[in-house]
Amino acid sequence: MTTTGIVLIEEHAQRVKPPRMLAVPFFFGNALGEADNPEYQHQILAQTFGLLDRTEGPVLEQLPDDMVPDILMQGSETSNESQEKGLNAADELTSLRPYYEQWADSHSGRTGVGASSIPQRRFRGVVRFFEGYIEREETDMKERPQDSTVPQFIRNCMNDLKAFYYEARMAQRPDGADRDIHDWFWSETAMGSLTMNLAQRMRDDEDPETQAVAYGIAR
Amino acid sequence: MPKLSVLSEIQRKSMLMWPCIEHDDTPWTPMAKPLSESKVALVTTAGLHVRGDKPFIAEHTKGGDTSYRTIPRSAGAADIIQSHTSLGFDHTGIYRDVNVTFPIDRLQELVDQKMIGSLSYNYYSFMGALRDVTGIIEESGPEVARRLKDEGVDVVLLTPT
Numbered sequence: 001m002t003t004t005g006i007v008l009i010e011e012h013a014q015r016v017k018p019p020r021m022l023a024v025p026f027f028f029g030n031a032l033g034e035a036d037n038p039e040y041q042h043q044i045l046a047q048t049f050g051l052l053d054r055t056e057g058p059v060l061e062q063l064p065d066d067m068v069p070d071i072l073m074q075g076s077e078t079s080n081e082s083q084e085k086g087l088n089a090a091d092e093l094t095s096l097r098p099y100y101e102q103w104a105d106s107h108s109g110r111t112g113v114g115a116s117s118i119p120q121r122r123f124r125g126v127v128r129f130f131e132g133y134i135e136r137e138e139t140d141m142k143e144r145p146q147d148s149t150v151p152q153f154i155r156n157c158m159n160d161l162k163a164f165y166y167e168a169r170m171a172q173r174p175d176g177a178d179r180d181i182h183d184w185f186w187s188e189t190a191m192g193s194l195t196m197n198l199a200q201r202m203r204d205d206e207d208p209e210t211q212a213v214a215y216g217i218a219r
Numbered sequence: 220m221p222k223l224s225v226l227s228e229i230q231r232k233s234m235l236m237w238p239c240i241e242h243d244d245t246p247w248t249p250m251a252k253p254l255s256e257s258k259v260a261l262v263t264t265a266g267l268h269v270r271g272d273k274p275f276i277a278e279h280t281k282g283g284d285t286s287y288r289t290i291p292r293s294a295g296a297a298d299i300i301q302s303h304t305s306l307g308f309d310h311t312g313i314y315r316d317v318n319v320t321f322p323i324d325r326l327q328e329l330v331d332q333k334m335i336g337s338l339s340y341n342y343y344s345f346m347g348a349l350r351d352v353t354g355i356i357e358e359s360g361p362e363v364a365r366r367l368k369d370e371g372v373d374v375v376l377l378t379p380t
Contacts, residue, residue, distance in 0.1 A: 001367060002248045002257075005377025009234055017242045018377070029309055031265075031378045032325075035316035041325050045376075049254055049334075052374065058245040110297040112314045114270045152276045159302060166314050178311040 004051045006031045006044070013060050020051035020059040035178075078186050080193040087190040090124045093161075096168040097121075103171035112163030115156040118143050120164055126157045130194060134201045151202065151213040158195065158217050165191055238350050250374075257373035260339035262363065264347035265313075265320045265380030266303030269294050274302035275346045282351020287359045289366075290342045296323070303346065303380060313380070320380045339372050347379055 003020065007013040008031060010023035024044065026033055032041040044063070051059050082092075100120065104111045113120055118141075125141065132139035133154070144153040162185070169181045186192045195218050202214030250257070266275045268288035275284045290299060296317045301310065312319040323342070329335040343363045345355065367375060 001364070001372055001375055002250050003375045003377060005375075006379060008379050009237075011235065012237065012239045015239055015241045017245045019245050019247055021377075027309060029320060029380050030312045031320045031380060032318065032322055035312040035319040038318070038325065038328070041318055041322055042328070045322060045325055045329070048376065052250050052254060055249065057247055108295075108297055110295075110317075112300055112310065114300045115274045115302045117271075148276075152274075156274050156302065162310065163314060166311055170311070170315065178309060181311050182309050 017058045019057045022048045024063045082190040082193045089190040089194045090127045092190045093123050099168035099171040103167040113160045115159040134197050151210045155213045256336045258337045259335050259374045260372040261342040261376050263378045264345045266346045267301050267344040283349035284346045285354025288344045339370050
């Protein structure tokens with residue numbers, strides 16, 4: 001079989017030496033450049049499939065560097081205003097629910113929510129679980145699968161909560177830039193604050209698995 | 220990813236020190252026939268899977284989850300979710316449009332335009348950001364390769380997240 005592909009970290013491809021790779025200057029999660037832009041995605045694919053014509057390799061070609069993206073902010077790089085404003089994540093969830101459901105309805109059910117298998121209408125219970133976990137209470141959820149550890153379950157729940165928030169915001173602000181949504185989550189929402197507190201609680205844990213999940217949740 | 224030079228110091232160091240394997244040479248398979256006559260498969264390291272399938276897990280002590288998930292080509296965008304073990308990067312793009320990392324609709328369009336001969340029945344997904352890929356080299360990688368060959372795949376498109 002012949003392979004061709006896209007790589008986000010050119011320096012890694014230089015070391016691994018796959019047969020044919022197109023190095024692109026996009027952020028993680030955006031290998032084909034831009035969501036909802038089929039024309040541009042086809043340009044990236046044309047460049048990638050074009051490498052199949054080469055007769056010797058390895059081939060590591062760069063996409064013309066005319067789309068230098070913004071640097072996305074990490075949670076730790078901002079101050080969150082939600083506590084000063086008296087916001088709490090559970091009420092925030094409720095207020096965003098109509099927008100999330102609007103997003104899912106308008107995308108034929110397409111949603112990033114689903115990793116935890118907990119219905120979104122029960123997410124307030126997830127928030128209570130997180131709050132208890134942060135306070136080091138003996139806490140768990142009956143929905144946690146038996147083959148899933150508590151840190152893994154937390155990660156899947158947080159995956160769903162972030163998807164819920166981002167999709168609700170995209171319904172609220174259909175023309176909003178990705179960066180603005182990202183900044184909003186970390187700077188303004190009570191869930192962003194809760195996420196940072198949860199990550200800190202997990203970083204402080206002695207269990208390496210728990211610490212690793214913390215890095216994945218927020219940094 | 221943007222050029223390492225525009226990343227923060229901690230991100231740049233993390234990427235440069237990532238324990239990816241180093242090869243001295245490259246396996247090379249030339250095209251056996253034109254793309255317009257080839258069967259193409261999609262393989263990603265985006266940590267995607269069909270809704271309801273087992274999520275990837277953060278097996279930190281083992282260097283990461285080296286298993287794979289099968290995603291039937293018939294699965295629509297609404298059926299596919301991401302359980303990549305890192306949530307610390309922006310997922311907005313894939314929430315909006317799965318094609319930005321897993322171009323299922325774009326590939327079908329290329330078939331419709333007769334640029335690609337056909338598509339495989341199954342696509343495959345691994346986790347990225349692994350610190351130890353031994354499990355892929357020795358087990359899951361060869362298994363997926365066998366399944367692709369059994370299906371008569373000529374070309375594999377690899378995408379990251």
